[in-house]
Amino acid sequence: MIRTSMKGFRALLALALLSAVPLSAGAQTKAPLDNSQVFPPWQHGANNDALNKGFNFTVPEVDNMVDFHGDLSNPKLVLYVGGNYYFAMAPLVAAFEAANPQYKGRIFYVTIPPGMLVQVMQKGGTFTSGNMTFTVKPDAYFAGLKKVQALIDSGVLSAPAVPYVTNDLTIMVPKGNPAHIQSLADLGKPGVRLVMPNPAYEGIARQIEAALRKAGGDALETQVYQTGVTNGTTILTHIHHRQTPLFLMQGLADAGVTWKSEAIFQEEIGNPISDVPIPAADNATAIYAGAVVKGAAHPDAAKAWLSFIHSPTALAIFEHYGFKPYTGQS
Secondary structure, eight states: OOOOOHHHHHHHHHHHHHHHSOOOTTOOOOOOOOOTTTSSOTTTTTTOOOSOOOSOOOBTTTBOOTTEESOOSSOSEEEEEOGGGHHHHHHHHHHHHHHOGGGTTOEEEEOSOHHHHHHHHHTTTEEEETTEEEEOOOSEEEEEHHHHHHHHHTTSEEEEEEEEEEEEEEEEEETTOTTOOOSGGGGGSTTOOEEEEOTTTOTHHHHHHHHHHHHHHHHHHHIIIIIHHHHTSEEEESSHHHHHHHHHHTTSOSBEEEEHHHHHHHHHTTOSEEEEEOOTTTOOEEEEEEEEETTOSOHHHHHHHHHHTTSHHHHHHHHHTTOEEOOSOO
């Protein structure tokens, strides 16, 4: 067996790297552009209600856990929230804590797609992100009404399901709309580059597929979700509420379908994002709901949040981002 000293290994590694990436004469390296305003977290820590934040080690694009919020050490309320309104959670948590000061700094919440959150619950509330593994079991779960009711029926959640707001789709585009997207039908035009939620991970894809069929029949849905994926003009996301605006700002795509609220947030914070409205006849509506997780460690706190989430205070926050109060008629 041949053994190499650490010093020798480093020398070999350096030689291999130099050989693999030759530099032409006079070549100069360039520092990457400062993307701190492009990469999340876009709310600059407002989503973290921890009282003692300690040392801040957040490096956009490199070390960045933007869909985990709060202090893990001893939370008194843990929420698994579909990521489509992560931006509304900061003011919602602040308002809830103002009315319930016993929870100040003790709320932890996760904002990844609802289907992924179900997978986490199946694994006992344990996450691995990068090199970090931690367990934080939910007290309440929030997603589309049908998903919540199905989880109640299967015994994962406790009745009742509590609906609170609705949301509609829009076409998110870079500011100025350089590809001149005017409708869902335009998403099927040759050369249009799309970033779309993956049906395997994100529930919004079902509503988008239905909207595409309304606007252009099976042919449009096939072009966007099959032909486009095959030929590379459609990028499928894992976390569309983060990836869609980011890819648009990076120039990797011309358009992507998201919830209207997400476009409103991006425009409000000044990111170079705009949107193209989808007519009601072609649109799809989501009904958001939540329920207590069966066996929750903090059921009273979960019930307090479920009561708050459809209060006038909470609904006013949601309406700021384009959500509509649930009336039982959608």
